[in-house]
């Protein structure tokens with residue numbers, strides 16, 4: 001599987017990511033930008049619009065630089081905060097509304113499975129190829145080329161906290177159930193893919 005090089009991060013999203021990184025890195029922010037090759041944003045953040053900015057590999061380099069400069073805990077803190085801002089906007093937008101509409105009338109016993117498959121389908125279309133799997137205990141979302149941790153290595157525990165929060169929030173909104181997603185395998189820890197578990 002190859003990364004889609006034509007995919008670019010919308011300006012408004014990059015703006016949110018950079019302000020989150022600035023918040024946790026403080027005086028080291030310029031060092032992160034410099035290491036990521038993004039000094040052009042030091043004085044002027046991206047505009048609040050949908051214009052295309054950096055590529056996915058550049059985004060991975062930005063997360064990698066953040067990790068190298070401030071370490072695992074603060075990077076996870078940034079990703080957690082960032083992830084909390086995403087679900088509401090996503091659910092209010094056209095893709096989120098379509099997902100909610102497709103959940104209408106799905107019987108209770110099928111809601112979780114349907115929601116997880118819908119997340120995988122929508123995610124593959126919008127963000128990155130992902131797969132829904134299941135066993136007796138849980139459903140799983142599996143991502144082979146995670147842009148968040150592509151340039152992060154040797155983490156002690158899974159680091160894609162934003163995705164963890166994001167998928168959990170989507171699954172809660174789609175099913176109406178109280179549940180969470182937990183990242184049980186992560187490429188940043190050396191696993192072949194990032195894998196999120198949603199218990200049945």
Ligand SMILES: [Zn+2]
Pocket residue numbers: 146149158159160183185186187188193194195
């Ligand atoms: Zn991960």
